[in-house]
Amino acid sequence: MSDFLEMTIRCRTLGPVEVEVDGAPPRPELVWRKHLALLIYLARSPRRARSRDHLTGLLWPDKSESAARHSLNEALRVLRRAAGDDALDTAAGQVRLAPGIPRLDLDELESLAARADWRGASDLVGGEFLEGFGVPDASAFEDWLAAERATWRARSVDVLLRWADQLDRAGDLAAATRAGERALALDPRSGRAVRTVMRALALAGERAQALARFEAHATRLRDEIGADPDGETRALADRVRRERAPAPAPAPAPAPPPSLLQPPSATRRMPLVGREHELDRLLGALRVAVRERRAMLAIVEGDPGTGKSRMLDEVAARARVDGAVVAMARAVDGDRAEPWSGLLALARGGLLDASGIAAAQPAALAALADPLPEWADRYPASRAAAPLALGPAVSDVLRAALEEQTVVLAVDDAQWLDDRSVQTLGQLLRDHARLPLVVVLATTPHPGCVEVERLRARIGREIDGVAVRLRPLDQNALAALARNALPSWSEPDVERLARRLAADSAGLPLLAVELLYAVTLGLDLGTVAGAWPRPLRTLTETLPGDLPDAVSAAIRVGFRRLSTPAQTALAAAAVLGDRVTADRLAAATGLAPGAVEAALDELEWARWLNAEARGYGFVARIVREVVARDMTTEGQRRRIRERA
Numbered sequence: 001m002s003d004f005l006e007m008t009i010r011c012r013t014l015g016p017v018e019v020e021v022d023g024a025p026p027r028p029e030l031v032w033r034k035h036l037a038l039l040i041y042l043a044r045s046p047r048r049a050r051s052r053d054h055l056t057g058l059l060w061p062d063k064s065e066s067a068a069r070h071s072l073n074e075a076l077r078v079l080r081r082a083a084g085d086d087a088l089d090t091a092a093g094q095v096r097l098a099p100g101i102p103r104l105d106l107d108e109l110e111s112l113a114a115r116a117d118w119r120g121a122s123d124l125v126g127g128e129f130l131e132g133f134g135v136p137d138a139s140a141f142e143d144w145l146a147a148e149r150a151t152w153r154a155r156s157v158d159v160l161l162r163w164a165d166q167l168d169r170a171g172d173l174a175a176a177t178r179a180g181e182r183a184l185a186l187d188p189r190s191g192r193a194v195r196t197v198m199r200a201l202a203l204a205g206e207r208a209q210a211l212a213r214f215e216a217h218a219t220r221l222r223d224e225i226g227a228d229p230d231g232e233t234r235a236l237a238d239r240v241r242r243e244r245a246p247a248p249a250p251a252p253a254p255a256p257p258p259s260l261l262q263p264p265s266a267t268r269r270m271p272l273v274g275r276e277h278e279l280d281r282l283l284g285a286l287r288v289a290v291r292e293r294r295a296m297l298a299i300v301e302g303d304p305g306t307g308k309s310r311m312l313d314e315v316a317a318r319a320r321v322d323g324a325v326v327a328m329a330r331a332v333d334g335d336r337a338e339p340w341s342g343l344l345a346l347a348r349g350g351l352l353d354a355s356g357i358a359a360a361q362p363a364a365l366a367a368l369a370d371p372l373p374e375w376a377d378r379y380p381a382s383r384a385a386a387p388l389a390l391g392p393a394v395s396d397v398l399r400a401a402l403e404e405q406t407v408v409l410a411v412d413d414a415q416w417l418d419d420r421s422v423q424t425l426g427q428l429l430r431d432h433a434r435l436p437l438v439v440v441l442a443t444t445p446h447p448g449c450v451e452v453e454r455l456r457a458r459i460g461r462e463i464d465g466v467a468v469r470l471r472p473l474d475q476n477a478l479a480a481l482a483r484n485a486l487p488s489w490s491e492p493d494v495e496r497l498a499r500r501l502a503a504d505s506a507g508l509p510l511l512a513v514e515l516l517y518a519v520t521l522g523l524d525l526g527t528v529a530g531a532w533p534r535p536l537r538t539l540t541e542t543l544p545g546d547l548p549d550a551v552s553a554a555i556r557v558g559f560r561r562l563s564t565p566a567q568t569a570l571a572a573a574a575v576l577g578d579r580v581t582a583d584r585l586a587a588a589t590g591l592a593p594g595a596v597e598a599a600l601d602e603l604e605w606a607r608w609l610n611a612e613a614r615g616y617g618f619v620a621r622i623v624r625e626v627v628a629r630d631m632t633t634e635g636q637r638r639r640i641r642e643r644a
Contacts, residue, residue: 015127017130019031032078040130041141049096125159157192164180272310274476295435300442316410328410329342331417332578347372351398352375356403410442413443414443425439478498481516510619517554552626556630569585572644575637590643
């Protein structure tokens, strides 16, 4: 067996160059600049071969012909010694490297990229091609090196951004931001890279940081090449600016003594874990609708507390940041008795923001202006027209909007939608089958909605779309949440906490997040007893008295961290029911209108309440019932109802 077959040279070239021979450091002469330059240049040459004259002129241009040939022969001797006699063929005035000599990270990167293994490929990107390496007295080699660096910079940026996109689709926005930042470090002028970072930051709620990245990018382009950001990047910045900015953090109520393990800040907005596959399928439907201009239906099913509202938010946020118009509504059980209530809620919930709807028939606009004052204010002339029936009117308005942009209609708790609205949504999907319309319905199987079930059954037959089912999180996902919330905890502590979370939350993200948030604020789960749920009992059946002490305690801890006006408003909202307006809360609490608005902003950003055109509702019914039960007395509940 030849020496070649027994030796393996590996070169890492994306970043500072690293060389190994059979897993060990190489002999010093192998990594002399011109010897290493020769090795890598041959490996990157067509057919892995060059003429002797070409190589001497490339690397030893300042030497005489005989001296240059001597230097080349010495370099070839070093390569043979490292790789074996069979590694080089020097016949007929050519120098040819055998296949696989050396093993370059570039070849591995391309192999991984061909399999769409963007994670593995991105792990190989450590910086510029041959970062910090050069042969100053060989200008032709330096020219080649500059060209290779440009090629591999572009390839590395592409790999990193594809990995960032995959992380984005999986909901890991922090990792997507890091991957985008790595790409931006390689090519600071890349509009695609800065858009990736801006998008991930905006989706994570860090809009100020996203805009700061844009401004830094714009300044760099102006200073270095006298140019402005491209239109796509400017458009993204405009969309981020139009999004509502987070309210200033309120002054919290007195906090419990900090634990030594408590992180510097606590949040109830945890990363999305255990939902990567489901989110990717939903976003895939959205991408198909945009790319192929096809109407799509997406159904998100799950028991209460499994994260349907969060999934709806994630899809809507990505649609908005990509330029779609999103109309969102949340149904309550009273909506079933009100024909067209769901459709009108969507018209209030963002459809009016769509460009192009002015091109709809006046009769269609009149049908929406009649029951909705905001539509009448926008299109006062429509009042003179005889209105269409509501279903055809919405179809006409949607068609005008869809000619301009993608429209997403999203309904949470769709099991409470009235039958006419569900039927009309199905008709809209058929009527606009060749337009970029996306209907997303989040629903529970119990109680179900017959019309929603019928609509779901038509996916893959009459209607394009997907349906995903959200199930409880497993212990691995709960442990990932715990690591994020408590980064200073040891791995054994995290695993013990994950087991307790699994017992107390039954794997429901809502309850797991409440518990983790409370732990970050000082809740000691060792002092609360009881595991939940009992066998064969569902979340709905055990509300609220059968909740474990840990869950109720977690909600109480979070409640006490709110400002006093926010506590007052939240307690009143819990007593008053599923949906409440700001005016009704002002009457029920006695707070001034400005104080009520500030309290509602705080509650919305802290994810206690969701806002829509018809009022505010709790993100989760379980929280409303615990607040109403544990945070108010019977006398307070009576007075709240009387004042309201």
